[in-house]
Amino acid sequence: MSCKLDRGTTHRILACLVRERLVCQRSNDRRYVPGPLLFELGLSLPAFAAFQAACSAPLDRVAKRLGGMSLLCLRSGSEFVCAASVGATPMKALTIDVGTRRPLIVAVGGVSILIALPREEARTIIAQNMKYVARFGAARIRSLERVIRQSETRGFGISQSDIVRGVSAFGMAIRDARGWPFASISVVGLAENFPTSRVPEVIGTLEEEARWIARQAARIFSTGG
Template identity: 30%
Template sequence: MEPRQGAQAIRRALAVLRILAAGREDGVPLAEVVRTTGLTRPTVHRIVHVLIEEGIVERHERTGRYAIGNQVPELALARPRPSRLLVAANPSLRRASAEIGDTLFLTVRTGNDTLCVDRRIGVYPIQVLSIEVGARRPLGVSSAGVAILAAMPAQDARKIVAANEKRFESYRTDVATVMGEITAARRLGYGMREIGLVQGTKSISTWIKTPDGRPAAAMTVSAVRTRLGPRREQEVVEILLREARIIEQAIGG
């Protein structure tokens, strides 16, 4: 089904857009888009500037970086506002946040990326707030990404990891490391990162599957490492697994 052809340019433009999306408000310099997409510079340059003319991309005056433009949220308004998943996960996130007290994230898979779609701040005075709603990362560099990859067929996971290879460098990881973490997550039943993306933090993620068995999202707890010793890790995992199953029920029915 996949290889429908006759639209190379459109696919490339979308690839560029997804990279720009990862740069959020600040955007991304042209050279980085070139590096991560593997396209040539003239091609990326042309695509980006056409998208600017169309209002889909903006360029920051000061920095020269390219970012997702105004018209993307405008197009997004065509869809009904809160997604099924967000609605279904809402009570679970509230409950788990109250019980655990550390920051909770809800992350979905979109293509080869993870995308944070919800965040709940807990009551404990030290909170890990590095990830914001809208944050986008290559699948594999966060515990949420590892969890999602672990929940899909090994072959699919390997393909995605391979596709993200170029982008791993900037997160100081590589294909072998990520594949190891995925295997570990499969054995444990959840994703874990002793060294979070921020120094001194630790993250635990459970996956959430759609009725057809494919991972749709991950629920993550991030905290300073000292707060997540082996004992507490088990407690947190139990809560996350319980709520993940509840969310699966909610999106299934």
């Protein structure tokens, strides 16, 4: 998203961030990426690393039982961040790497969190996200609106060739001890491997693992960190 800064100001800010090691510039393509200080700061939050590690088992179970790629996404304001994944997507272009950050509405994992939020808050986020998505055209907007409507009706994230033709995705919100949706678990795979008859199995599996992850989160974060 544009910050509406002129080129000179942008470079001065980047230079400062590089000096502080918050950002570094890759030598192969000169692109700016997160710097080592961010990793060092993250070491002071061991509970988050423990939570990420604890989620590998349920993601592995989902990927093996259902097929496709399973993902853990964390809410970050009006966006989601991929925190862990297991398996592979049917198309390389669909790959969501750990650390990927995107608007909530563009993937089922984000939509799962979105529909679990209070309605007014969800509407505000949808409006914000749509401004970003508008650059991709009207067809893209219509497909995402369809996914949101279907997900709201079903009570879980669902896309059956809506976002990407030939690809199905399902997601379930993960709630903290207060009942607040802070994350989601989802699975993505070829539509032919997820016929309508499998939806109850898919959702049952995701619900079970979402509850398991919620219990682990409550245990891990109860001690702080």
